[in-house]
Amino acid sequence: LQERLGAKARSPRWAIAAKFPASQATTRLLAVEFGVGRTGAITPVAVLDPVLIGGVTVRRATLHNEDELRRKGLMLGDTVLVQRAGDVIPEVVKPVLANRTGQEQPVVMPTRCPECEFPLVRIGQEAVTRCPNPACPAQRVRGLIHFTGKGGMDIEGLGKKAVEQLVSQGLIQDIPDIYRLEVEQLAGLAGWGDKSAENAVRAIQGSRTPTLAKFLAALGIRHVGEVTAQVLARHFTSLPRLLLAGEADFLHIEGLGEQMAASLVDYFQDPAVREMLSRLESLGVRVQEEKKGAEIHGGLSGSVFLFTGALAHLSRHEAKARIKELGGQVASGISRKVTHVVLGESPGSKLTQARELGLTVITEDEFLRLIGR
Template sequence: MSKETEKLEAKARLEKVRELIRYHDHRYHVLDDPVISDGEYDLLFQELLALEARYPDLVSADSPSHRLGGSVAEGFTAVRHVHPMLSLDNIFSTIEFQSFQEKLQRFLRTDLPLRFMTEPKVDGLAVELVYRQGFLHTGSTRGDGLIGENITAQLKTVKAIPLRLQGDQDIPIPDELYVRGEVFLSKQGFQRLNQLRHQQGEPLFANPRNAAAGSLRQLDPRITARRPLDFFVYGVANPEVLPAEGQEALLTILSRIGFPVSPLVKGCGLPGEVEQQYQQVLALRHALDYEVDGLVVKVDTFALQRRLGFTARAPRWAVAWKFPATQATTKIEAVDFQVGRTGVVTPVALLAPVEIDGVVVQRATLHNQDEMKRKDLRLGDTVLVQRAGDVIPEVIKAVPELRNGDEQPIMFPASCPECGHPLARVQGEAAIRCVNEHCRAQQQQRLIYFAGKSGLDLDGLGKKNVEQLVRSGVVGDIADFFFLDAGQLASLEGWGEKSARNVVAAIEDRKRIPLARFLAALGIRHVGEVTAAALAEHFTSLHELMAADEEQFRRVDGIGEQVAASLSLFFQDPDVHRMIERLEKAGLVVVAADKGRSQPLAGRVFLFTGSLQTMSREEAKRSVKVRGGQVANTVSERVTDVVVGEKAGGKMKKAHELQLPLLSEREFIQLVSAVEE
């Protein structure tokens, strides 16, 4: 290919990329309704910069590389920024950060290590607050970096933003101060807002960032005031008016005069500290109660910042080290309907493979029939998919603008896809379930649950191995696990003598099991760890419990009519009685709680932060108390264990500073189960 042809192709691609970026900028900054993920947008912008760097003569005056997207929304007046609100260049790897450092050192002509200030890149809406004589005068959006929207009335409703600055003798308030920061919505606030919009029949926000932007763009400030918005300050446009020589000192001053500063900001002066902080904030990412999509790294000293200066669109002295994207767009290729251990049928989207947060995602939950209808999802749709930590990926929304007419409705089956039994829906429940207790799919899921981490945790019997045992006819019910022998297992495909012996040894190790753990492992509907513990405290043996009727179950503390009915139905089943008889014949001993023994968690103090997925906060606290432990509501040195759920907040940060032991929800469940042994 000739250079002339290559350049013509590059020019055509440049025009296409610019057009795409302008379109997505408008969706993101003006409509607050993006149709691609941040990661995909970043790739487009990186392609634009690379092409313009290779062909500088093709750079146009209206290129998105010279602008930051966004225009004044109808109904808002324009505000010209005295100091442009520039964007930040993005980096995505340790190698790119090292290159950034080396570039700074070359520019400054020094080999000495630089001191950086690191701050979490909160995913919200950047705003500028202009204070005159200490009072909030004007608040505006970033807009295109030069001109933003006047949203002063809306910003005054955000309680975290001070309307008047508090100075003292050491920090006199300047005549004029241009403060920059991020308005955001907490994850819990986002969920509450979307629940309300769902009830009112309004379209849902795709993520907290768009919810925050949509809240600030309400022409009626009273609507904004009802949204639980928050704010973190990250800098000022005119730092020379404050007695600070660098970013760290500036944030300290801003905190003293009334602005909230992220508790995760940190100065980094030693080699490797920035990389360590990146990994630490990345690890905390999903436990925080607000969205963080990267780490902002700034040269700390203002004198060096002035020497380094700016490019056309970004400061040279700062970068945003982005985290792997948690959202991406892909297509629904098919839908699989899975039957769970309690009979609930869950639709699962089979997706065109897409990488999210460093993992290739090919399946995502669609939750239930109501959710599919609400989101108007169809086969062949381009959809936005989200993944967060260990949470199952989910389809957030469809992108109807990309439909071509070939998409088809998703039909929920009328009968069980595994056993053919008619499906039923209990009034008041969203779940549609197979009510056939002998459904083979349900039985297999119960076996997987029994052998898994939430059950007896039988080493070597993970999901795939249990499925193989069921397929081969070796295991049909729970009791069959305890009759397995090493020779039988070793003869199966993929098994060796050592792995077979290890599994048999793991099963042998579980032949003496506490009653509470055994009950929880059975997978009885509505019976989890806490309810199982309550039953074990109330009844003196497994056989006394099996002989109880519904009324006796209702006498157990914390058990209502629904749970009592489920227990009664389960233990009246003749197949359950035969299974337990076989378990006892195999040598299983179910040990009831010794009412006179010392409590296993005595002397330990637990603190819970964040939302738990498998139990309520009250159930978790009760599971500690019934085992002799204590529960604290505030972080202190007397706390021995901190249980961290989803969207954990400031308590986790303080616990980390005090170096208190942190437990995930899964580790907590394993702990309260293990201490009964």
């Protein structure tokens, strides 16, 4: 039965997690702000009178979309019941209607983008209101953050704050600009030094040869996450083949519907996207062809690696990419699932924890032999 039910991308369909009831508290809804996501989605965010829930002070909580906002019947000034969903994510559950005074005000959804003033749209049956302006500065910044982040190219040193700083300083405006950055430019910025600048540029250089799956996920195409990116990469195997595909080609892939197929065609036929891809190629970005079938599963299948300390012979990004190419996984924290702890220079507390758990610790040279370097 379990085999017949199968699994979703992150969990089996035949099991459900049992959770304790979430911690809750009441507070006041002070305001609703509207954020712009990388795909233009407008997300209402509740601004709350700070309240302590489960040892954490909660000041803001997402309201997801206009439909959810209306369904809950929230008004400005309401006393609201708030919880941390899964004891992690703040969530406004409902208004406390008995506490209403008549002074509360309705929440008004914007009709123009709060960042670029472009008229907002809501397409078909979608629950999301969007800014359709491809030049919207908020979308551009969030797209860059996604590209460099862990769900994208995973470029160390270019996290959210760093990307926002680089955009505000005029050093990057789009994805190709990332590959023009130089050590001297970064080292002169507030909060940066020679070492951090060198590390960031080294990580950027190490990201110039991504797998097709990683590259597609990093682009932030609407409806295309990591799993869909892997499906597309295995089917088309190379970026040039993917660029030649039409809607019918996408619809032949199991699991891809009309909405996703249309989104892919719209994205890759956009002249601005074509120009961006051309610029990336001219800057030395070479998207690798995907291996077919059994070739994808390498000799590290079933192995989980954790790094502690700095590597001398390759960047952390290159090491992670090689592990994934060979079928292995990379952990972000210590656990008994880790099969190999790779010891670099100046290791941190992970080494002590690894030894306490009896995990296998290997040197960088041993790691290089494992990955065939």
